[in-house]
Amino acid sequence: MIFLNPAALWWLSLLIPLAALYFLKVKPERHQSALLFLWEKVFQEKQSSTLFKRFRNWLSLLLLTLAFIAIVFAMAKPYFAGLSGRRNLIIIIDCSASMNTLQGGESIFEMAQQKARNIIRNLLPSQRAVLASVGTDMKILVGATSNKRELLEGISKLKPTQCALNPEAFRFLKKRKDFYPDSRALLLTDGCFIGAASLRSIEIIKVGSKKNNAGIIGFDIVRLPSGNNSDAGIYINCASTYPDQIQVDLSLACGTPGNVIKVFPLKLKKGVNRPQILKVENAPSGKWFASLDKPQSLSIDNMTCAILRDPPPVKVGILSSNGIYSLLVGSYSQGKTMTVVSKSPEVLICEGNEPEGNNVDKIIIIKPYGKSSFWNHCGSIVDLQTVDIDIAEHPVMKFLKMDNTEIEGVRQLTAPQNSNIIAKTNSGQPLIYKTTSQGKTAYVLNFDPMQGDFFLQVDFPVLLGTAVMDLYGRGASLPPVFKTGSRLPSGTATAFTGGTMLCPDNTVVAYEPDKKLKMPGFYTLKKNGRTLQIAAALLSAPDTLVASSKVESTNKPVASGIPVSLILLVSAILLISLEEILYNRRKAG
Amino acid sequence: MLKLTDPEFIRKLEMLSLLTRKVLGGTLKADRKTLKKGSGTTFADYTEYNFGDDYRSIDWNIYARLENLVIKLFELEEDLHIYLLVDFSRSMLSKTVFAKQLAAAIGYIALNNLDRLTVYGLADHLQPIIRPSHGRSRVMPMLRALESTECFGEDTDFEQCIKEFQSRGHRPGLCVVISDFFVHGEFEKALDYLVWNRHDLFCLQVSSPQDFKCELRGDIELQCVETGESKRVTIGPAEAARFAETVKEWNLKVQRSCERRGIGFSSASVTIPFELIIQNILRHGGLVT
Structure with missing residues (x-):
């Protein structure tokens, strides 16, 4: 043990005069009585406590002496030199959403704050510390300082975010490590993020213990390509840390959280569960909410939201003398997802080959013929063939039941090497494939739908519709929900730069491209009369699987807890209180 | 506090004297x-x-x-020989005035009835306050003598005092002992001496609420007001309660001792006006018919 202020030990020399003062203090007052002989009678009956009474003053003096020594030692500021290495510290507090988890009435984040405070209180005057927070990115809150008050105030100002921890944020520390040489980086975290095990230069101090929780980690809602275009498909994925399977109800609401459209019972096993695909008929577009009914230790992942969009119809151009294609496209989409246009189409459907001078980059070619960059060789028609589907889960094929369907008008054709063959004939001829050439993307449908009346089957208009939608690229449209902490895609961000953004807490901020969606809920972007609604939710498996990560503390011993000086002071107060009780007993009986 | 020689006090004594009638032996013609x-x-x-x-x-x-x-x-x-034996030990310090008032009242009545009155002070020895006196003209000297008497002695030795009283060869008469009876030693023997010498004995115990209630708390060094002896004690609520109980027991013991010997006994608290006490005591104590 070393004393930072050894001069304070000189105060111990006051012990003897203080002891003398003590005996003067405890000297009893003298009172005259005419009834001493009766008092003697009273005290003859209480002989048993005489021994204690005799040594009571000494016991009291011993307590006061110990209290005085404790105070002097506290003033001398003792510390244990060998415990921590006493290097400068970089204290990083995890501010991710999982830190909001409640454990025994307080959140894991509050526990981490308390641990950080204890570490700071034990800093030596010669030690410096940096206070940083990590969430979607890392921020230095208090630069290298030995000012404990400043550091403690920095901790008090910290608040947990509602975003998942971004492991990339730790790169920031690597860049700045040169600024803090000979320092230890301590991360106070619940360990709920990916890549925690690979943090070698950071010592992890794990906070919180395993806690039961279940939540939504994946959510998507899209319009299904059905006949009336009013049904919606919902993708939902949940995770649970309960040791046993639990039953929860998933409520789907539209417009407002209270307007429940449908309730699905779900059985959740421990860990990440298999995703569920649910169908909602006549689903209106707009705001959608999904929530689990069971209250959990982490509440933020119990509810998620999304926007079901009805994008403007895709402009389809048809180059064919046969009007059946226009009829099929029009009746399939009913003007909602596709519309047939004569000028400036976005997707072109043509028979045989693309026209000369075509500048449409998304093409569907039916009954291929002649030379084209979308096939290497196109030969003669082969006999009746049956369909053999290679990729059943492909967006174009997943709604079709064409396996073993007889089909006619198939030509001997060689698909380019970069082609993605989705279906072949039983003889191996490429039947449906997607290929790219000269910046254009095309679906080649190597058959004649007019032969064998294939165009009358329901599969053909669905095939056309899904191929158009795939070519147009649903991926280019905004997703129904963003993860909290993410930014908008660059195209959308650029379009709304300089506009305003209404956040879920009803605050309006100026929108910048680097603006992150930090809160779960709905945002409204506005610029020049154009409005865009987007949704954000946590949807983070590591955060939902709260405190169940196998990450353990990796830190070397660090001076934390209550400082020795404070313990000594508290002990002194306790001793003085005990002595006061004894003294009070002597003074007040 | 009224002085014993105040006209008002004397008027009170006059009122009391009208109440007294008692048949007792004597040698001189009297009322x-x-x-x-x-x-x-x-x-x-x-x-x-x-x-x-x-x-x-x-x-x-x-x-x-x-x-x-x-x-x-x-x-x-x-005439009747009335002997007033008033405790003037230091334990009576807070009750002396009251004891003097009681003694003055009884002495006034005695002199007013042409009885022969003798007043002694009791402590560690007997101290004459009024020599045997007779007649109404001795009232004022008696009151002045009582008024000027202060506490004396270093202890209360009833036995020694009574022995001294007897050695003076007093004729049997009415002995009124006014005391708190907080006596370290034996007091019964002293009473026995008086009874054996054919005195009519009446004990008047003077008490104060402070005798029963102890307000002191904590570590105290108690010093006896008479002997100077001291003792360190710790007084808490339990000890204070036990002390009050002990005082009550002691007073009961004094009363029982008197009753056993056929001695008249009455207790008087300083909180009650002396004239009321005299009226009650003399009526119920048998001194007045």
Whole structure:
């Protein structure tokens, strides 16, 4: 043990005069009585406590002496030199959403704050510390300082975010490590993020213990390509840390959280569960909410939201003398997802080959013929063939039941090497494939739908519709929900730069491209009369699987807890209180 | 606090003296009737004439009717020896004034009834305050003497005081002992001495609420006001309660001792006006008819 202020030990020399003062203090007052002989009678009956009474003053003096020594030692500021290495510290507090988890009435984040405070209180005057927070990115809150008050105030100002921890944020520390040489980086975290095990230069101090929780980690809602275009498909994925399977109800609401459209019972096993695909008929577009009914230790992942969009119809151009294609496209989409246009189409459907001078980059070619960059060789028609589907889960094929369907008008054709063959004939001829050439993307449908009346089957208009939608690229449209902490895609961000953004807490901020969606809920972007609604939710498996990560503390011993000086002071107060009780007993009986 | 020589105080004493009537023995003619027959003015009885009787007492009317010589007997009116033994030890310090008032009242009544009054102070020795006195003219000297008497001595030794009292050869009379009876040693022997010497004895215990209630708490060094002896004690609520109980037990013991010996006993608290106490005590204590 070393004393930072050894001069304070000189105060111990006051012990003897203080002891003398003590005996003067405890000297009893003298009172005259005419009834001493009766008092003697009273005290003859209480002989048993005489021994204690005799040594009571000494016991009291011993307590006061110990209290005085404790105070002097506290003033001398003792510390244990060998415990921590006493290097400068970089204290990083995890501010991710999982830190909001409640454990025994307080959140894991509050526990981490308390641990950080204890570490700071034990800093030596010669030690410096940096206070940083990590969430979607890392921020230095208090630069290298030995000012404990400043550091403690920095901790008090910290608040947990509602975003998942971004492991990339730790790169920031690597860049700045040169600024803090000979320092230890301590991360106070619940360990709920990916890549925690690979943090070698950071010592992890794990906070919180395993806690039961279940939540939504994946959510998507899209319009299904059905006949009336009013049904919606919902993708939902949940995770649970309960040791046993639990039953929860998933409520789907539209417009407002209270307007429940449908309730699905779900059985959740421990860990990440298999995703569920649910169908909602006549689903209106707009705001959608999904929530689990069971209250959990982490509440933020119990509810998620999304926007079901009805994008403007895709402009389809048809180059064919046969009007059946226009009829099929029009009746399939009913003007909602596709519309047939004569000028400036976005997707072109043509028979045989693309026209000369075509500048449409998304093409569907039916009954291929002649030379084209979308096939290497196109030969003669082969006999009746049956369909053999290679990729059943492909967006174009997943709604079709064409396996073993007889089909006619198939030509001997060689698909380019970069082609993605989705279906072949039983003889191996490429039947449906997607290929790219000269910046254009095309679906080649190597058959004649007019032969064998294939165009009358329901599969053909669905095939056309899904191929158009795939070519147009649903991926280019905004997703129904963003993860909290993410930014908008660059195209959308650029379009709304300089506009305003209404956040879920009803605050309006100026929108910048680097603006992150930090809160779960709905945002409204506005610029020049154009409005865009987007949704954000946590949807983070590591955060939902709260405190169940196998990450353990990796830190070397660090001076934390209550400082020795404070313990000594508290002990002194306790001793003085005990002595006061004894003294009070002597003074007040 | 009234002085003993104040006119108001004396008026109170005058009121009290009107209440007193008691038949006791004595040698001088006084306002007090006795059981003895003698040369008073009030007829008492007849008795047969014997040789040597005063022939002036023969009732000739009876002789004329019955031819028997009988003489008239008259009630003898005598004075009474009243001894006031007032405790002036230091334990009475807070109760001295009250004790003096009681003594003054009884002494006034005695002198007003032409009784013979003697007042002594008790402590570790006997101290005369009023020599045997007789007559109303001695009232003021008696009051002044009582007023000027202060506590004395270093202890209360009843036995020694009574022995000294007896050695002075006093005739039997009414002994009124005014004390708190907080006596370290034996007090019963002293009472026995007085009873054996045919004194009519009456004990008047003076008490104060402070005697029962101990306000002191904590570590205290108690010093005896009389002997100077000291003792370190720790007084808490339990000890204070036990002390109050012990004082009550002690007072009960004093009362029982008096009752066993046929001694009149009464206790008087300083919180009650002395005249009320005198009225009650004298009425119920048997001193006044």
